[in-house]
Amino acid sequence: MAGNFWQSSHHQQWLLDKQDLIRERKHDLSILSEEEYQKIFIFFSSVIQTLGEQLKLRQQVIATATVYFKRFYARNSLKCIDPLLLAPTCIFLASKVEEFGVISNSRLISTCQTVIKNKFNYAYLQEFPYRTNHILECEFYLLENLDCCLIVYQPYRPLLQLVQDIGHEEQLLTLAWRVVNDSLRTDVSLLYPPYQIAIGCLQIACVILQKDQKAWFAELNVDIEKIQEIARYIINLFELWKTYDEKKEIQGLLSKMPKPKPAQQR
């Protein structure tokens, strides 16, 4: 579907606007501050990234899983489904869509167990509590909430083209690619089309490497304001990271996070 972003469900249904996000998050933001909310999403993006790497998935699959995750909570409160369950479910679904093949259920669960135990024990003291049947049930809810829109366009492909156009620069590509990965920890994938995100990330990479590509950027026929907005989201993330110690704070944040409730006792 690479030829057809403009007709895609991604373009037509899943480029949200800022006001939408604020409205949908009202409930969660009555409990968490905006920064706390973002920190929780940074954490689960890392969980998805780590799971994906452990499962040897390509970055494209990991990115798609992350976007599914963000899309679900763009429409639902964090309390609706435990994000610790939704994260591996997104991986499971994305790997099927992105042609990786079906990850075996037992491998997925055991990977979750080891990853939580070895890499995220600073956040979770207990072991990973879910089993295959939970993932499968959750998958139906996820698919429903995504409105069956499963093909997600990512900035990686346009980024490759842009860097090629600048003139093959390994260092620039590597850095810009990492900035795109970082951008998954922000809301940009919900708000902007992937080629704009690619340009925004490339611009940041150029600034970091102190490459003056102003003339080249000026020639791109894009909405510069949008690119600046994207860059701002990412720079804000970098700012936040400077002072944020996830290992110290995350347990507190997770316990403060709104959680699923069982049926009311009668």
Next chain:
Amino acid sequence: MTAFMMDYEFKLKTQNERVKVEDLFNYEGCKVGRGTYGHVYKGRRKDSSDNRDYALKQIEGTGLSMSACREIALLRELKHSNVINLIRVFLSHNDRKVWLLFDFAEHDLWHIIKFHRAAKANKKPVMVPKGMVKSLLYQILDGIHYLHSNWVLHRDLKPANILVMGEGSERGRVKIADMGFARLFNAPLKPLADLDPVVVTFWYRAPELLLGARHYTKAIDIWAIGCIFAELLTSEPIFHCRQEDIKTSNPYHHDQLDRIFNVMGFPHEKDWEDIKKMPEHPTLLKDFKKSNYVNCSLIKYMDRHKIKPDSKAFHLLQKLLLMDPNKRITSEQAMQDGYFSEEPLPTQDVFAGCPIPYPKREFLTDDDQEEKSEKRQTQQQQQQQTQLPSQQQSQSQQLQSASNNDNHNNPAKRVRLSGQQLPGQVNSQNMPISQQTDFHQQHVMYNNTQQHNFSQRF
């Protein structure tokens, strides 16, 4: 365990909002299709807000299989008049079934060709517009061109997956269906051959796949379209071959290659330079003798089926069925071919406003189900292929020559569709035999008598 995975209120709310397929549609007892990946029912809305027919495909098995996932993911994005339209998806949480709702297509090429073959065997011609095959091919190419330009490969093109709309606003429109195998093909994340052991029914499978090609290409779909085109022209699967078991993890298939060479001749190295690079090339050299095929050519094969080597149809067929995938024509080029600018021009309604001679889909009873499953379909096709002609031995030279190639088959039981008078069939007693025996000939005949019918054009 302490964590609650899902909020009760959320669960309740979504449960209440969720529409169930059985609340919206009547479809019980209305099964019309059974493929490898699903059961297809003909349904009507219960609230009679419209009285159109719908097709409801219940995906085989439970949960979201990879092929269900691919079909949903792709169909959700695709929109083209020659690609089946996915209206919505139902997820049935209780039994974990996935349902896909489509527009109902009354016909498909498998049934259409089967009907022609039966009619041919019974010497009863079918009245179809002269340009029907051309219109079918044009629309198949149009749909595939759309898929290919969106970086989607179909990979399972065969007559059963090419639907044709019946009476209604889209009368006679081709709909490419069954995207379960389809996949995006830019930047495959894994060599595609690793994913499904076997992809295309052997008869429609391109030679490079049979020789172990690791990656699927547009050219593979084009080959299958060439096979379908030939089958439309002759009513015989051009590369018909006995096959015991469809599922095998080995792409190399000796009998199928043998059949292709028997029709096409053995590929010369100058015609297909890269054949040397095929993984199974050594096996090919070991198993096959060029000299066995010196008298075979597509020209001769089609000529036996009354398709003239100098016709535009033949020329296009030859370009679709080039052995070298790199030389095979693209869908875009094919649509520009002179065949389509020659009278009769292709029409949007492949039936060109004429009565549709084919029976409507029948409901399958539970006993039928197994028999009509797609696995069996291929067996049936084989049986018909050999049985129908051979039961009428000596009636026609042409039929004999067609069946000669496959008469090594076991004399299996004859399959249904014998005898009974089918709707649309015309009594043909006073028509010359030479014009009754062949699908293609029948168009010509029909055209002679009903020329004024062909006005609606692209």
